[in-house]
Amino acid sequence: MRAVDVERGEAVFVPLTRSVRHLIDATIRTEVDDETVFAARALIERATELLAAQMIPGSFGVHPTTEGGTVAWGNVAIGIRNPVAPPLVIHQDADGSVHTDVDLGAACEGPPGHVHGGLCALILDHMLGATAHQPGNPAFTGTLTVRYVQPTRLGRVHAEARVDRHEGIKTFAVGHIADADGTITVEAHGVFIRPKKTSAGGG
Template sequence: MVEFTVENLSVEEVERLRGVFGPLTESVRELIDATIRTEVDADVVAVARAEIDAATARLRERQLPGPYGVRISDGDQMPWGNPVIGLRNPIAPPVVLHRADDGGVWCDFHLGAAFEGPPGHVHGGVSALILDHVLGEAASSAEHPRLTGTISLRYLRTTPLGDLHAEAGIVRTEGIKTYAVGHLADANGVTVEAEGVFITPKWAR
């Protein structure tokens, strides 16, 4: 069973935490990009490393004993450690999902140097990660969570780094199985197609 941590936080407190940790995550996200692309001399790297180590030590003065998990406050989920949408996860692009009038989901986002596979293009595993999440969100709702059973992808061409779009929707539902399809696209059209089967877990039936 997937366990959720319920926290009795007010809307104001959740927004305060967003204001504290969102900018920190963005700073670390910028640090990751800078680390990949910097060409400074070794002495500058040494100074930066010492500063980063000192900042890391300060953040470790008080921390969770394990992963962040998914927290629920005032009925809303806070999956802030998620590698696709997590507010507190600097490896998340992040992807911000929107639900369309027809029930599907879509998102526009940017992938930079941290997500490179083939030179100048998105790593295929990153495309799969994002599409798995987008299809899963399309297949699920607050009342009916569904987890990935199977997912398959068809890579039509390489996906360039930069501004991208993803969308997904439900094809049909049969008992505990929900079938969803979606795709990843750049300005020139679809680059990856995906389809998957998402299962209502036993604890949610």
């Protein structure tokens, strides 16, 4: 697997992914005539041919970087090369909690004018997981309980999460989503499991 040059990758692929997000939004909301749609489709198919000329097998997964880290640019929540991702930019607070602010547009719609509940669950799953994660000791979702307090309007939303407590290999985390007015619309409680480490060469 070839190591990723982060600086070059961000410079090249962030604008490409942003363009595809704009395309998705335009596809949903366009009201142009049929002839224009057909012309646009031909251009999109040509762009797809160009990009598909050389591809990695399967999904993006986790790639090493030339700086010695890793990137998950295909991730559906944070992937900078995934136009389906909002994408979330996670901010770590001094107390270990995390937060993000993100704009959710037409591509995120469930009920008219509101964010799909499944996307809210996705955001909270990732946020709770981010605060439960420890460097070198990842935590995986065991259970996630989501309570929809009221519909979440499309537009700017704020999400935050924190660890409630640890019990052995389990981390209990809580979080919520709030709308642009600061009203909490979705709450979540999750249990995240840290796999037990096994010693090398153990029988």
